[in-house]
Amino acid sequence: MSAQLEDIEQLGVYQVYTGTGTGSGFLIDPRHLLTNCHVVEPFREVAIELRDRARVIGRVRRLHPHRDLAIVELAEPLTGEVLALSDAVALKPKQPVHILGFPVGLPLSLTEGVISHPRQLLDEQFFLQTDAAINPGNSGGPILDDARRIIAVTTCKLNHADSVGFGIPVTDVRRFVEDFRAQDVAFGVQCPACEQLIEDAARYCPSCGLDLDRNHDLADYFEAPELPPLVAFVELALARADVNPVLARHGSQNWSFHSGSAPIKVWACCSEHLNFSSPMAQTGGRDLNELFQYLLAAEHAPFGFDLCGNTIRMNLVVHVSDVFAPAEHDALADRAKEFIRRADRIDDLLIDTYGCRPAADSRIELLGTTVLQPA
Amino acid sequence: MPIAALGFPQPIRRRVDVAPRDFGSRDRAIAAFEAGRHIDAVHETFRYLLPRSSVPDLTQAEYCFVQGSARIRARILADRLDVSAVLAVLAPDRGATAASRYLLTRVSATGQLHQPRLRDGVITLEYSDALSRSHPQKLAEVLQRLPTEADSNDGWMVERFGVGMLDREPVPELDDGEFARAESIWSKHWDAVSELLSESRRRRSTAFLDSLGSYAVTHMQYALPLFGALRADLNEHADEFNNREERADRRDRALAKCIKEMREVPGPSLRRCLGHSTYAINPLHEGTASLLSSVFGTGGGMQTTGELRASGRSLESALNLVVDYLYLLAYFSWPREIEAMLRGGLDLASDKPFREVADLLWNHANRLLRAFGNHGEQDGDTEDGRGEHRDRHDSPPPMPGLEPELTA
Numbered sequence: 001m002s003a004q005l006e007d008i009e010q011l012g013v014y015q016v017y018t019g020t021g022t023g024s025g026f027l028i029d030p031r032h033l034l035t036n037c038h039v040v041e042p043f044r045e046v047a048i049e050l051r052d053r054a055r056v057i058g059r060v061r062r063l064h065p066h067r068d069l070a071i072v073e074l075a076e077p078l079t080g081e082v083l084a085l086s087d088a089v090a091l092k093p094k095q096p097v098h099i100l101g102f103p104v105g106l107p108l109s110l111t112e113g114v115i116s117h118p119r120q121l122l123d124e125q126f127f128l129q130t131d132a133a134i135n136p137g138n139s140g141g142p143i144l145d146d147a148r149r150i151i152a153v154t155t156c157k158l159n160h161a162d163s164v165g166f167g168i169p170v171t172d173v174r175r176f177v178e179d180f181r182a183q184d185v186a187f188g189v190q191c192p193a194c195e196q197l198i199e200d201a202a203r204y205c206p207s208c209g210l211d212l213d214r215n216h217d218l219a220d221y222f223e224a225p226e227l228p229p230l231v232a233f234v235e236l237a238l239a240r241a242d243v244n245p246v247l248a249r250h251g252s253q254n255w256s257f258h259s260g261s262a263p264i265k266v267w268a269c270c271s272e273h274l275n276f277s278s279p280m281a282q283t284g285g286r287d288l289n290e291l292f293q294y295l296l297a298a299e300h301a302p303f304g305f306d307l308c309g310n311t312i313r314m315n316l317v318v319h320v321s322d323v324f325a326p327a328e329h330d331a332l333a334d335r336a337k338e339f340i341r342r343a344d345r346i347d348d349l350l351i352d353t354y355g356c357r358p359a360a361d362s363r364i365e366l367l368g369t370t371v372l373q374p375a
Numbered sequence: 376m377p378i379a380a381l382g383f384p385q386p387i388r389r390r391v392d393v394a395p396r397d398f399g400s401r402d403r404a405i406a407a408f409e410a411g412r413h414i415d416a417v418h419e420t421f422r423y424l425l426p427r428s429s430v431p432d433l434t435q436a437e438y439c440f441v442q443g444s445a446r447i448r449a450r451i452l453a454d455r456l457d458v459s460a461v462l463a464v465l466a467p468d469r470g471a472t473a474a475s476r477y478l479l480t481r482v483s484a485t486g487q488l489h490q491p492r493l494r495d496g497v498i499t500l501e502y503s504d505a506l507s508r509s510h511p512q513k514l515a516e517v518l519q520r521l522p523t524e525a526d527s528n529d530g531w532m533v534e535r536f537g538v539g540m541l542d543r544e545p546v547p548e549l550d551d552g553e554f555a556r557a558e559s560i561w562s563k564h565w566d567a568v569s570e571l572l573s574e575s576r577r578r579r580s581t582a583f584l585d586s587l588g589s590y591a592v593t594h595m596q597y598a599l600p601l602f603g604a605l606r607a608d609l610n611e612h613a614d615e616f617n618n619r620e621e622r623a624d625r626r627d628r629a630l631a632k633c634i635k636e637m638r639e640v641p642g643p644s645l646r647r648c649l650g651h652s653t654y655a656i657n658p659l660h661e662g663t664a665s666l667l668s669s670v671f672g673t674g675g676g677m678q679t680t681g682e683l684r685a686s687g688r689s690l691e692s693a694l695n696l697v698v699d700y701l702y703l704l705a706y707f708s709w710p711r712e713i714e715a716m717l718r719g720g721l722d723l724a725s726d727k728p729f730r731e732v733a734d735l736l737w738n739h740a741n742r743l744l745r746a747f748g749n750h751g752e753q754d755g756d757t758e759d760g761r762g763e764h765r766d767r768h769d770s771p772p773p774m775p776g777l778e779p780e781l782t783a
Contacts, residue, residue: 272516275485289467292475296483296493301503304490306483307476315485321510328508 005098005148008110009051012080013141015102016040016072017047017055019231019249024101024141024154028085028177030077035140036155037063037070042225044187045246046072051108055247062180063221066192067125067168068155069176070140083142085177086149086170091118091128099132099154099165101141105251111138113163120166127166128152134165143167189221230274233323234266237336260344263361274323276316276339280347280362283310284355291354303339311359312350314343378570380728381697383721387549387557387649388600391708393657394426404511413506417456420511421449424518425655440655441544443526443602447518447655456509458489458502458517460525463532464539465496474498474536482528488513489521497541500525522656527610530603530648546602546650557649558642560598564591565638572630574690581623582679583691588617588630589698597705605640605648609633662707664749670699671744684737689730696736697724713747 012027016039023039025048033048040046040060047055058072095115103109113132120129128143134157143152152167179190179197188197196207201222203213212218227235234255235245241259248257248266255266262280269275283291295305295312304315316339322328350356404419414434421430421438430438437450449458462478465471478491478498489502502517532538549557568591575583592613595601601609612633616626671677676695684692700720703709709717720739724732 269486272512273486273488277485289472289475292472292479293465293493295479296475296491296498298492298494298499298501301490301492301501304483304492305479306485307479313485315483317486317488319488319508319510319513319516321513322508325507325510328505331505331508 010081012082013100015049017249018043021251022105022137023139026142027082031074033072035070037065037068039140040070047247064190067172071180084149085174086151097130098144101138103135103137105137128169130165131163192216230323237333240333241337241340258363259340261363262343262347272320274318278314278343279311279359281312281350281356281359286355380726383725386598387553391659420514442522442654443652444530444543444546445525446542446544447522454506460500461542462498462529464541470537474538488517531607534604546652549649565634569634586694586698593701593705597701600651603648659708662709668748671740684733689733693729693732716743
């Protein structure tokens, strides 16, 4: 490994979460993150996760669907190191490359390889081709040279081939960033043909006349995405509980966040069930019978507890048929809100009263236990 | 001397004689629910799942039905529907801690609508929700899963943890003649599985171990009316030795351990776990023409069996075919003529050399398929997914109408 890449944690490379999946992105300045268009679309707001797992909102400012690039403005400036865009033009096969990103949702990881082809032509565009490992979640992350300069942005790989990954060349990235900095427009999409900025939904590109609806569906980028009923219900329930749904999104039909110190996960496990679950504590070594009797007590209904190994989880199951009954939404959202509220209270109780230990993802050591109130 | 044949005496388990489900009833339940007639929807859902039962007005009276050793009680109070079954009474000793941990680990779960609840030392499996949140699909899921879970766990928890019994349905014991036959089937079966395990080790074939694991479970499931602790123990072992994700040597060891334990089961314990349970809701899946076609048609399973047979590997091909027949008989209910023909296949194969069994069952399966298979057309009754299950048969198929699920 290059001596300049021994401490990757300080670099301004972050994970991007949306309602369809996760990807990677890197700072182009403390307030802006560059990533792939396919990572953020169809959303106009995304969540950026920091090293301490806190999240900040990012507002999508620019999209270049054809070149698969996007720029996101962060709600607050980040302190990670801004990596420089390389000005080297003479990249060569066998030149080492280093890829930073969040493969399959894992923490920041570095993979290495070489340039297989510096200007591979695919679908009428040039790409940097590499044999370095690229996995889902790497998209939007930087591809670096030995001098720790960005030479491309990870975008895709061939599924049915080994070690054939592609990056968007830095020349295209540089042009995209420079265009963005030269413009004073809140949101815009670049025309696939002439790359002129389109500020409003239009049938034809004002500059080159390209039919933007046919094959490109550019109008979709100007509209808020229509959420499926199940997603809409969950996000309604989260909003009721004062949880920002955008910050909670964790991929398709998955949400994760903390309620005080208690971690909460929400997911659709099949076509019929929506689960709210809080893996809140680990069993301790004493008073287990009393603990188990407390967890099984009927008073917790409609919530329940289970044990996954030694991890105590509080659960709420919602049947999808209820989600499709709008008259029930208020009652169900209130139930979810109560679940979220109670999880934060009960994790403290389990630790204080039953000698449990905080769960791996708990923030109890960070926040301390709260004063217990009656349910 | 290596094993030369397998025997398939007439099963002690009685035929489950249930009326076929009326899907029209289910559709009427959904229509009633969507029209806001929630009480009608609940009653219609009960009629769909319990077609021969006379379900009272649940707003006026509690209804209790029996599923194996579990008594399931349902009632409507105010605007809520409650469905419950008592599992056990916890005693304040170490057994209670282990029982509670078992309940929290294996019975409580995400992704299920019923949960165990503790009141005054009594553990009950419960579903309780507003009528307006008891859609027929949701209720059908509860009425199939909760009783199955209660029937699977109540006796086992008594045996394993020494918890107390409450509100359980006594299961009529076998008479002396039936038990003598059952004991013979039991001991011969585990002797045969033991010898086949030796053969599996000699061949060092994972595919053979797959078939053997399936045979070990499905034959007992088909032949004996097992319930309670022994059935739960056998299923627990089967989860290990039929786990295709696990290393073959571990699966081999798990099967050897199972054989040893099953052979050591004392007669009285075996007798306690055999009985003719009654079921208000069909515990089996309804067999369909498309299922026959998927098992005996030109798919991967029969192709493999055919190739084994053609290459002279008669033990493997015979065992594969036997497992197919046992699987269809053990986990599915069939019209009498199809069941008789399936049973006829086992009669043909019983105590015959494997080379003969491979030929006899191969030809028999093709005749069965021609007579009752769906010959490529969709038979319309696969909406529950029951016609789609096909692989080697080491575990029961998913519950009718329910998708396989994942839990975190």
